[in-house]
Amino acid sequence: MATIQHHNDTIVVMVPFPAQGHLNQLHHLARLIAAYNLPIHVITTTVHSRQAKTRIPISNDNIVFHDYPTPHFPSPPPDPTSTIKFPTQLIPSFKSSMHLRQPFNDLLSTLSVTAKRVVVIHDYLMGPVVQDVVNYDNTETFSFTCCSAFASLWYLYDATGRPKLDNELELLLKEVPSNDDCMSLDGAQFVASTYVSQEKFSSGTIYDASRAIERKFIDVLEQEGHEDDKRLWALGPFNPTEVTNKSRDERDELFDWLDKQEPNSVLYVSFGTTTSISNEQIQEIAFGLEKSEQKFIWVLRDADKGDIFEGEARNIELPKGFKDRVGERGLVVVDWVSQLEILGHPSTGGFMSHCGWNSCMESMTMGVPVVAWPMHSDQPRNAMLLTKVLNVGIYVRDWPQRNELVSSRVVEEVVRRLMVEEEGVEIRQRAEELSCKVRQSMVDGGVTRLELDSFVAHITR
Template structure:
């Protein structure tokens, strides 16, 4: 097909890993319509996005163009694994520095507008202030991307206004929605407030990395809330991540660690392994890590556990990261006994979740991890840490029925114990409750995977959005 020469899309992601990942995956989806996509990012974070993306090679897609801009230098402190609030406040200097993309973004927009009939901006909600000058370019329009679930987004908005009358079922649910206490630092709330005021002035519609297969109700409620500048347009075009993925053991670039991990997984029984990962922004203290180590071993179930320090703002700065301490000889012992594998680096999460041997996922409930678990049909033991995670956890457990609470948000300040970890694993992997959520998760996974095929609900939503921006 000939590349669309009238319309281009400019992606403006926020620089936290989960946000980078979402808009890079969305770039793939939109570029498949032969629309050129321009990905605007700070230099090191663009590199981070490309290195870590799973399931496809962004450098092999000819019509995705990366625009890497330098931002002012910023402090790059390590995360604090003993912080009372788990929000990654050590990233705040970089969050502030990235706001300096406003000027280079505007220059790029002006240049693109000279050769394109229409320039469509898709920006992360947290980058609203960066794109706010778009109206100086008459042939541009802007759409806001919301990086959390529709369920979580709705409750944020409704909690602020409480203008919409809830039906009996939803009002009953509200009584148990986790509080926002300890979800964010005060510094980050200031950024949220600032970006909120920016996007309300500019958004022509909202994109969500979710599916009407399981969030139809909350997408409709968001329309009624009239989020943004009174627009009722929203599109659920998720999951953004590939929903069918195979391990690449035959690839010449595959690492020894990758081969070892998947050779081990290949030997396990179907649905027998629990995958444990808490994402890129959570650091376990050594005491917590040791409790997890003992609990996983004592659970009696096989596991893959990602043990890594949370990301620093610049993951390429060359400094050595803290190595999380586990009980002496633990990694060698569990591997020798064939009961588990400890991954110290970056894990191929999509491939692990898509493997037949993986029967459960213990997760912090970042939205990327939730959508990956949902699309692969894997039940989740939820252990939220900060941000939108407590409310995502409620969506998974109480609304969708595809997971169990490993640790509820109200228990967040309690000490992590090996018995708590072991009990959560057993409940998910071997109880009647776990059997039911696995069945529900598998059924939902099938429905979501069907939705991305020709004629499916997600494909129709994506077609509708592309029709909107190319009309």
């Protein structure tokens, strides 16, 4: 890691949004920037700070966490039967995080007197919390966008009709999934309510995107939205590219089992922290996995509540006798797992995923092809990037079929296509080639490392 002299001249303040997929990215970015010996302060609500530390343990002397209690908010369970899969149950917790405006101000007024420059990196949904940065002369602010450059480009196009598309993009536009049902009405209203014109205070935008993966789309965004010396920084992947087994002092059952399997023989099934699946669909997935006769690890957790430490977890029932029939061939896990370590394990050969951007980045980093099953938000567009643009995945269910029950027969067929058939071998090879490119981008002299060096040089200039 290139080291830059310790500047107490520059202090970095990070303001993540409280959903797990957002928290995860800024925590990992904190780790990357702290490696340059810069002091970093992360500000969150008390409950989300605890959530982040439980799930993404980061110990680094350069990172200080500040958490503040916010007014109590309701934490209802997710609704597995809802046709729109957006995690409406989390909105009260999202709203509560807007109470960080005053604590953020207090922290900034303390830090801005001790440093030559304070650099604020905030999730774009936290605009209302950081809007007072304009009152501090020595503060520079960067907004962080947590989705792919590909999804961002089409959001920009939806909103403005720009940029003018070249032939390649024109062809892609015909296949870009609609935004219909990607968000619930109250979800869309919440996002709209967080819009604070960042033109006033933002010096640029940071993406968890990599030029090794999305160069074309990053270039277009850069030309389009970043005149007036506003820069775009593609610093991804934020997640580690090498898996260390440090987090398992006691070798647990799951990894003991994985160690015994053949290379690329296990399908990992997980739909992230915000998806709640109906009982009926769970039965179909179970029968499909059983009939595919492939090895699998299935993380069967319900979606997060606003406060993950409160209330009872849903009891999810599998088909009668399922575990006995599957026997040693599959594991069903109901706890939080280290997804990156599972994806990085040589035995893992496929990933059935909702295509949240963290999961996409982790699968591409680790060279694991995806069986795409998008659920909400940016996931339909991420799924298209993986399956139709990069060719490192196949669909189990495309967005136009989102309201249909996916039958066990479809699950079985798609699993076999990826894990057994020649098509799967070719997709896996492309996934491994992409993984090599991504990892090379992160070593000294690699495209992402150079961009990270340049970003740190820019904020410590």
